[in-house]
Amino acid sequence: MIEEQGLRDGLQGENLLIPTARKLELIDAIADAGLKRIQVTSFVSPKMVRQMADAEDVCRGLDFGRDVLYSGLVLNARGLERAAATGLRHVEASVSVSDTHSRKNANASLPEARQQIGKMIKAGKQHGLMIRGGLQCVFGCRFEGRIDPDVVLDMIKEQLDLGIDEVALADSTGMANPISIQEISGKVMALAEDKPVFLHLHDTEGKGLA
DSSP: OOOBOIIIIITTTOSSOOOHHHHHHHHHHHHHTTOOEEEEEEEOOTTTOGGGTTHHHHHHTOOTTSSOEEEEEEOSHHHHHHHHHHTOSEEEEEEESOHHHHHHHHSOOHHHHHHHHHHHHHHHHHTTOEEEEEEESTTOBTTTBSOOHHHHHHHHHHHHHTTOSEEEEEOTTSOOOHHHHHHHHHHHHHHHTTSOEEEEOOOTTSOSOO
């Protein structure tokens, strides 16, 4: 199963602001190509990520009549409420497993991030959303180096116990290798049982394809 995330992860780092209408054209083109899942935006602070300031406008322009599951990324409870108000049926609620990365990326310590994702999942369920629980820096952190797999598994178990529908493991800094992916993903898949486990990989060190 493939989910296209270029509209979010691909555009968020671009300095040139892409007009909402152009984003919607790209979404339609991706759907026309046959992809059934598209992450269309992220509900983050417009001051922090200007490219995503039109999140609500993008969602208002979506063709919800198509056989496509549109999704949005949320990093806190405020973002979850914004996403729910747009009519999206699916969100990815994501936090980092690295304390330093979490503080720099989301202004929250690791314990605070764990509390936040619990609130996001509970609120998402109240709104009737499908929720993919996500962890960032699963396979390594540029600030902290190796991440303890036991922390990853403990956080995944917490999210599963709260009722997430899917799991996502992100190699946010591109430090993963085939061995670390096999080691951690296998254990997560055993925990998740019949729930889908997604991998979000980066090619920072040229190991993405491997």
